[in-house]
Amino acid sequence: xxxxxxxxxxxxxxxxxxxxxxxxxxxxxxxxxxxxxxxxxxxxxxxxxxxxxxxxxxxxxxxxxxxxxxxxxxxxxxxxxxxxxxxxxxxxxxxxxxx
Amino acid sequence: xxxxxxxxxxxxxxxxxxxxxxxxxxxxxxxxxxxxxxxxxxxxxxxxxxxxxxxxxxxxxxxxxxxxxxxxxxxxxxxxxxxxxxxxxxxxxxxxxxx
Amino acid sequence: xxxxxxxxxxxxxxxxxxxxxxxxxxxxxxxxxxxxxxxxxxxxxxxxxxxxxxxxxxxxxxxxxxxxxxxxxxxxxxxxxxxxxxxxxxxxxxxxxxx
Amino acid sequence: xxxxxxxxxxxxxxxxxxxxxxxxxxxxxxxxxxxxxxxxxxxxxxxxxxxxxxxxxxxxxxxxxxxxxxxxxxxxxxxxxxxxxxxxxxxxxxxxxxx
Amino acid sequence: xxxxxxxxxxxxxxxxxxxxxxxxxxxxxxxxxxxxxxxxxxxxxxxxxxxxxxxxxxxxxxxxxxxxxxxxxxxxxxxxxxxxxxxxxxxxxxxxxxx
Numbered sequence: 001x002x003x004x005x006x007x008x009x010x011x012x013x014x015x016x017x018x019x020x021x022x023x024x025x026x027x028x029x030x031x032x033x034x035x036x037x038x039x040x041x042x043x044x045x046x047x048x049x050x051x052x053x054x055x056x057x058x059x060x061x062x063x064x065x066x067x068x069x070x071x072x073x074x075x076x077x078x079x080x081x082x083x084x085x086x087x088x089x090x091x092x093x094x095x096x097x098x099x
Numbered sequence: 100x101x102x103x104x105x106x107x108x109x110x111x112x113x114x115x116x117x118x119x120x121x122x123x124x125x126x127x128x129x130x131x132x133x134x135x136x137x138x139x140x141x142x143x144x145x146x147x148x149x150x151x152x153x154x155x156x157x158x159x160x161x162x163x164x165x166x167x168x169x170x171x172x173x174x175x176x177x178x179x180x181x182x183x184x185x186x187x188x189x190x191x192x193x194x195x196x197x198x
Numbered sequence: 199x200x201x202x203x204x205x206x207x208x209x210x211x212x213x214x215x216x217x218x219x220x221x222x223x224x225x226x227x228x229x230x231x232x233x234x235x236x237x238x239x240x241x242x243x244x245x246x247x248x249x250x251x252x253x254x255x256x257x258x259x260x261x262x263x264x265x266x267x268x269x270x271x272x273x274x275x276x277x278x279x280x281x282x283x284x285x286x287x288x289x290x291x292x293x294x295x296x297x
Numbered sequence: 298x299x300x301x302x303x304x305x306x307x308x309x310x311x312x313x314x315x316x317x318x319x320x321x322x323x324x325x326x327x328x329x330x331x332x333x334x335x336x337x338x339x340x341x342x343x344x345x346x347x348x349x350x351x352x353x354x355x356x357x358x359x360x361x362x363x364x365x366x367x368x369x370x371x372x373x374x375x376x377x378x379x380x381x382x383x384x385x386x387x388x389x390x391x392x393x394x395x396x
Numbered sequence: 397x398x399x400x401x402x403x404x405x406x407x408x409x410x411x412x413x414x415x416x417x418x419x420x421x422x423x424x425x426x427x428x429x430x431x432x433x434x435x436x437x438x439x440x441x442x443x444x445x446x447x448x449x450x451x452x453x454x455x456x457x458x459x460x461x462x463x464x465x466x467x468x469x470x471x472x473x474x475x476x477x478x479x480x481x482x483x484x485x486x487x488x489x490x491x492x493x494x495x
Contacts, residue, residue: 001321001347001381003307007133010102012163014154015187016173024100024163024187026131031344032323034304045344047130047144050100050163055311064309064321064347066378069168069267069366069465074313074378081165081173081186084100087378088312106232109201111262113253114286115272123199123262123286125230146229146243149199149262168267168366168465180264180272180285183199205430208399210460212451213484214470222397222460222484224428245427245441248397248460267366267465279462279470279483282397298420298446298480300406328443329422331403342443352410361408361420361446363477366465371412371477384477385411385420 001064001087004029005042006057010050018080022052025086027065032095042098051084062099064088100163100186103128104141105156109149117179121151124185126164131194141197150183161198163187199262199285202227203240204255208248216278220250223284225263230293240296249282260297262286298361298384301326302339303354307347315377319349322383324362329392339395348381359396361385397460397483400425401438402453406446414476418448421482423461428491438494447480458495460484 004027012024029046042062049065054074057063063086065071071085072078092099103126111123128145141161150164153173162185164170170184171177191198202225210222227244240260249263252272261284263269269283270276290297301324309321326343339359346362351371354360360383362368368382369375389396400423408420425442438458447461450470459482461467467481468474488495 001379002344003323003347007131008139009193010163010187011190011193012187013190015163016154018173019186026102028133029344032304033345034325040305047101047128048132050102055313064307064312066380067365068166068380070369070378070380072169072172072378073369073376074315079172081169081171081184082100083165083167083169085378087316088307088309091308091310094306094308106230107238108292109262109286110289110292111286112289114262115253117272118285125201127232146200146227147231149201171268171271178271180268180270180283181199182264182266182268205428206436207490208460208484209487209490210484211487213460214451216470217483224399226430245398245425246429248399266463270466270469277469279466279468279481280397281462281464281466298478299443300422300446326443329403330444331424337404352412361406361411363479364464365479367468367477367479369477370468370475371414382477384415385406385408388407388409391405391407 001066002029004063004065006059006061006063016081024050025053027051040095040098042095049084051086052082053086055086055089057086057089062090100165101128103162103164105158105160105162115180123149124152126150139194139197141194148183150185151181152185154185154188156185156188161189199264200227202261202263204257204259204261214279222248223251225249238293238296240293247282249284250280251284253284253287255284255287260288298363299326301360301362303356303358303360313378321347322350324348337392337395339392346381348383349379350383352383352386354383354386359387397462398425400459400461402455402457402459412477420446421449423447436491436494438491445480447482448478449482451482451485453482453485458486
């Protein structure tokens with residue numbers, strides 16, 4: 001899974017029928033850099049991705065995103081053309097000062 | 100899913116029989132950069148990709164593309180060698196000034 | 199699918215039994231840059247890839263390549279360890295001056 | 298599989314039900330550079346990834362991580378949205394001075 | 397498939413039970429650059445990868461590696477968490493002076 005910060009949402013009126021009902025978030029992948037005193041610094045890096053969200057992640061929150069065919073294992077209907085799903089919201093305590 | 104801008108089309112006379120009937124678009128992946136006042140800036144980044152399109156996306160429109168085996172879940176016949184499908188056209192209101 | 203230019207071939211005497219009989223091409227991924235007058239410029243970018251070819255693509259031709267498990271959907275026997283297949287040869291008219 | 302160094306853990310209270318019970322590690326991918334006298338130098342490179350761990354890898358250890366749908370083959374329940382799994386801890390003897 | 401040069405091996409005592417018995421090679425991906433007189437220059441590029449080997453590739457040899465779920469199609473037991481397999485050893489004649 002990759003980590004990302006939620007940045008915004010996408011609206012798409014003309015889309016695959018099977019994708020109706022999903023909320024689509026624009027998320028910015030991050031990398032975590034640990035310093036020697038074990039403090040974690042968060043750096044935004046890489047292209048933004050659109051991930052479906054069923055958990056209710058809000059803007060600025062850090063989420064765990066599953067990609068590829070594995071992302072469809074989290075759906076009621078696994079036969080839809082979706083390749084990125086928010087599978088968890090990272091607790092603020094994980095990256096205290098940097099969240 | 101990744102976001103991309105439609106740039107043009109590909110013609111291929113000699114191709115896999117099962118790919119006949121599809122329209123193939125050349126799309127340029129984009130990343131979205133949000134500024135502090137929440138305005139979204141669109142930057143083209145990464146190699147162009149060829150995606151099949153059943154929705155009817157036009158040049159300069161921004162689309163959502165599903166990759167890999169998940170893209171085949173959007174097809175009537177899932178057993179064809181296709182790994183990128185346009186699954187949605189992003190509404191102009193999503194990225195107002197930048198669309 | 200990604201676009202690539204055919205550069206050469208690979209010979210491999212010691213290989214998986216199920217891969218015998220395939221032709222393996224070395225292809226160089228390209229990206230397409232469209233200028234404002236809609237002319238397309240082709241730029242070679244990224245690591246070369248080895249793709250199986252059943253269509254008969256020749257050196258210097260531009261091809262469409264399907265990756266991952268989707269590539270196996272183009273085979274008679276889908277249970278072989280292959281992850282890149284040439285699925286189409288791009289018509290010269292697509293990128294006139296640059297082909 | 299890619300090689301990575303274990304850096305820390307992720308806590309996520311709100312997550313997919315099927316992901317409960319797993320330990321999630323933040324791992325930093327590494328690349329190995331061999332010099333002419335065959336000594337191996339380890340360089341951290343690329344974005345950190347979150348991988349599930351059932352083996353019990355500890356911080357600073359070097360692990361082998363399987364990605365994508367293959368990672369789910371290592372689970373009792375293969376139908377969960379997980380795309381990265383620690384499948385081995387590299388013996389210290391492999392990269393002696395650099396471990 | 398990608399091309400890579402075999403650099404060394406990995407030892408892992410604590411690993412997934414289903415991965416016992418495999419030999420794990422550290423391989424360095426390469427890209428091939430063809431000059432106008434069709435000579436091929438080999439350049440090492442990208443992060444090292446760990447690939448399972450059943451063919452018996454030796455150090456300094458150039459191999460073809462299949463990634464993702466396709467790699468498991470080359471195994472007797474396809475339900476194990478493995479995502480990279482050496483599927484061929486490239487003949488020395490392919491890249492004469494550069495092998």
